[in-house]
Amino acid sequence: MAVYLTKESKVLVQGMTGGEGMKHTRRMLAAGTDVVGGVNPRKAGRTVDFDERAVPVFGSVREGIDATGADVSVVFVPPAFARAAVVEAADAGIELAVVITEGIPVHDSVAFLAHARSRGTRVIGPNCPGLITPGQSNAGIIPADITKPGRIGLVSKSGTLTYQLMYELRDVGFTTCVGIGGDPVVGTSHIDCLAAFQDDPDTEMIVLIGEIGGDAEERAADYIRQHVRKPVVGYIAGFTAPEGRTMGHAGAIVSGSSGTAQAKREALEAVGVRVGRTPTETAGLVLELLETRH
Structure with missing residues (x-):
């Protein structure tokens, strides 16, 4: 099983012909992802030759879906065009839009997330590394060769910490790893992923990375208390951050005790996380819990 992304997922890449789009399309293909097309109105009708296959370029997401049956889009377009790209994908009926682009104005994100929700499109991101179901499919920029299929579900605000935990727990492996992004407004939350992993029969344990x-982490703790029966291990980035400073991601703003790493840790530990x-140390806690369960 997997969450949101499987080997059957057919992926379009909006912005495939740009530098980042080309580099990561090649990596996605190498990971086994079924990339069925790119989208660029100015280069429609062309074909891009990658090592694994020749990938056609379509003039619109609608054309790509009609020609290939695509159900996932990965968005690599520049920030100024991200809103239009996601709205187009949602209007075309894409089921999952993975928005890698960072630096998107918050008002644009709010607008396209509301529009996508009204069309039934799930958005991962923006400003995220995407998601990977090891051994099946990889939509985004997560390295595919640092872990293997297994029984842990991972949801994370931070891209690099996603990779680190994947690597630290590579001998156990993962069902799906989801990088939800660190912006103040994102399309898929910790809670969404917790619910999906709770319902996935192959996910035995959940790792939650916050910052x-x-x-978001306090709300996730409340959801865990009410709905999650699987063990959850957490990590919060930013224990040494000075108060009142904006650190890294746009969402990492601390005022008083609200939003601090300690407050989040206490909220999670209060519900058994x-x-x-x-x-x-977080990876060690996962291994310790797994040992006690088998």
Whole structure:
């Protein structure tokens, strides 16, 4: 099983012919992803030759869906065009839009997320590494060769911490790893992923990575208390961050005790989540819990 992305997923890449789009399309194909087309109105009708296959370029997402049956789009377009790209994908009926682009104005994100929701399109991101179901499909920029299929579900605000935990737990492996993005407004939340992993029969344990700022982790803790019966291990980035400073991601704003790493840790531990102080300690907690369950 997998969450949101499987080997049957057919992927379009909006912005495939740009530098980042080309580089990561090649990596996605190498990971086994079924990339069925790119989208660029100015280069429609062309074909791009990658090592694994020749990929056609379509003039619109609608054309790509009609020709290939695509159900996932990965968005690599520049920030100024991201809103239009996601609206186009949603209007065309794409089921999942993975928005890698960073630096999108928040008002644009709010607008396209509301539009996508009204059309029934799930958005991962923006400003995210995407998601991977190891051994099946990889939509985004997550390295595919640092872990293997397994029984842990991972949801993370941070891209690099996603990779680190994947690598630290590579001998156990993952069902799906989802990088939800660190912007103040994102399309898929910790709670959405917790619900999906709770319902996935092959996910035995969940790892939740948060970071300072906002209250997403506190809300996730409340959801875990009410709905999640599988063990959850957490890590919060930013224990050493100074108060009142914006750190890294746009969402990482701390005021007073609200949004601090300590407040988030306490909220999670209060509902039975074990929280590591470092990524390595967090991985150790996962291994320890797995040992006690088998």
